[in-house]
Amino acid sequence: TQLLEQSPQFLSIQEGENLTVYCNSSSVFSSLQWYRQEPGEGPVLLVTVVTGGEVKKLKRLTFQFGDARKDSSLHITAAQTGDTGLYLCAGARQGAQKLVFGQGTRLTINP
Amino acid sequence: GAVVSQHPSRVICKSGTSVKIECRSLDFQATTMFWYRQFPKQSLMLMATSNEGSKATYEQGVEKDKFLINHASLTLSTLTVTSAHPEDSSFYICSAFTGTGVRGYTFGSGTRLTVV
Numbered sequence: 325t326q327l328l329e330q331s332p333q334f335l336s337i338q339e340g341e342n343l344t345v346y347c348n349s350s351s352v353f354s355s356l357q358w359y360r361q362e363p364g365e366g367p368v369l370l371v372t373v374v375t376g377g378e379v380k381k382l383k384r385l386t387f388q389f390g391d392a393r394k395d396s397s398l399h400i401t402a403a404q405t406g407d408t409g410l411y412l413c414a415g416a417r418q419g420a421q422k423l424v425f426g427q428g429t430r431l432t433i434n435p
Numbered sequence: 436g437a438v439v440s441q442h443p444s445r446v447i448c449k450s451g452t453s454v455k456i457e458c459r460s461l462d463f464q465a466t467t468m469f470w471y472r473q474f475p476k477q478s479l480m481l482m483a484t485s486n487e488g489s490k491a492t493y494e495q496g497v498e499k500d501k502f503l504i505n506h507a508s509l510t511l512s513t514l515t516v517t518s519a520h521p522e523d524s525s526f527y528i529c530s531a532f533t534g535t536g537v538r539g540y541t542f543g544s545g546t547r548l549t550v551v
Contacts, residue, residue, distance in 0.1 A: 330478075355539065366441070366528050366542035367479070412478055416539070421467055421484070421532050423540055428478040 327351060330413050330426030338434050340402055345429045347413035348395040356396045357423070358387055359412040367412055370398075403433045437463055437533045441543025448519055448550055456514045456546045458529030464509035465531035470502070473526040473545075485512040519550040 329348045337343055347356065355374045359367035371380050373389035373396060380387045384407075386399040400407055413426040438461040448454050458468055466487045471479040483504050484492040491504035501523075503515040516523050529543040 357540070359542075364526075364545065364547065366530075366544045368542075369540070372539065414479075422469060422481060423530065424481055425471075425479045430476065 327417075327424050328413055328415055328426035330429055332429060333427050334430050336432040336434060337403060339405055343400050343403060343431070345398045345411055345413075345431075346395070347397065347415075347426050349415070350394065351417055352393050353415035354393075354418050356389055356393075356413060356415040358396070358398055359414060361410045361412060361428075367414075403431075405433045405435050407431060408433050437531075437541045439465075439529065439531050439541045439543045441529050441546055443546060444544060445547045446549070448548070450520055450550055451518055453515055453517045454519055454548060456516075456527055456529070456548075458512045458514070458531070458543050460510045460531045460541075463531075463533060465512075465533070466509060467532040468506060468512040469530040469532070469540075470504060470512075470514050471528045471530065473528060475526075479528060482514075487512075516548065519548070521550045524548055524550045 331346050355372055357372045358370045360370055361367040371387045376391045376393045378389045384401045388397045411429045414423045416423050440459045440461055442457045446454055468485040470482045472482050473479050481494050482497045485504045485506040487506045487509050493499050501517055506512040526545050526547055528545045530540050
């Protein structure tokens with residue numbers, strides 16, 4: 325079973341539309357991170373959330389950590405073609421160092 | 436700061452040979468590093484946790500004798516794919532736990548292994 329369930333796994337929308345990606349678990353995480361990965365490269369950190377209920381904004385991207393620290397969401401407003409890529413959520417469980425990843429969301433923004 | 440260098444970025448090897456991938460922390464000491472494998476169009480799958488000066492901890496289903504991990508210093512972890520077969524072809528990525536602040540983890544740029 326997947327520790328972190330990420331959805332949707334594939335998303336194709338038009339430029340200018342909004343979208344939300346979800347990352348859910350039955351486990352509590354000390355922190356959750358969102359990454360973006362380009363083909364042939366390692367993942368690049370977008371944001372880390374550590375406090376239940378926390379909301380962080382990065383330009384048109386809004387990240388939220390659930391109150392119980394079991395889930396997170398990524399919302400993109402007015403998507404642009406440059407947002408196309410693989411988005412990954414990852415978390416470290418309480419008391420553990422290892423980072424486990426969700427299945428990823430392959431996002432395509434069409435012009 | 437907190438840069439991880441992974442080498443090589445691409446490698447092609449023949450079936451039956453062994454390949455070593457290096458992961459170096461350039462400006463910090465990493466007592467813990469992680470090795471991931473990524474299949475095309477899929478997410479990262481944790482293979483093992485590499486601890487400096489001790490044996491690696493492997494995830495369930497990962498063959499210890501196939502994927503040898505050595506973390507002999509605070510700045511270097513190596514992954515050796517032994518007796519490689521075409522099914523070992525994949526994208527391998529290392530990560531170092533910085534342990535400081537909320538960033539916590541720094542990733543290498545990955546190694547594309549092709550076994551022919």
